[in-house]
Amino acid sequence: QEQLVESGGGLVKPGGSLRVSCAASGFSFSDYYMSWVRQAPGKGLEWLSYISGDATTIYYADSVRGRFTISRDNARNSLFLQMTRLRAEDTAVYYCARTPVLLTVSLDHWGQGTLVTVSS
């Protein structure tokens, strides 16, 4: 069955960088758009970015454009989010999610999330 497993979270200082990863299995990874979504402690969901199956289409939320970069490696069934110039307000659980776009645009499978803490 479809599975997404995030990794790479941790503690990073303000201004620092971190890359989180998402390993996909159980479906044809290259056929799907993929997204990153985050959730600050006790807060709601915030979509950050998505990338098409062939990586030719990429969009970002205004809050992270220019600081975060989404990428994927279809040979390794992996999705990445490179985060730079991190701020305290970037502290959150980061989820990857499969993003069907044919009849609708939603997030039909999610990973368990990886916690990123930005603090000195």
Added chain:
Amino acid sequence: EIVLTQSPGTLSLSPGERATLSCRASQSVSSSYLAWYQQKPGQAPRLIIYGASSRVPGIPDRFSGSESGTDFTLTISRLEPEDFAVYYCQQYDSSHPALTFGGGTKVEIK
């Protein structure tokens, strides 16, 4: 940018009661692009409704979605203990490619 406003923020109900959750969009949203998610404490969100009214396979039929103009509704006909959770609506704006979420409605046991 389309803003989704969910109400109420918290809904206090008893098992067996009907829950009606609202999601209002600040401008027109294609029903094809409106989805609902359920999130329980410590868990990732789970897609339950897509296309405003289509249930994900495996989701009980007590969950239903509807729309009226810019107002979208998630109804849980008879609450089961496992339905107490936070629910989020989400839309996709094809003119300004982005997904946005509402602020969520917490359904708690009264």
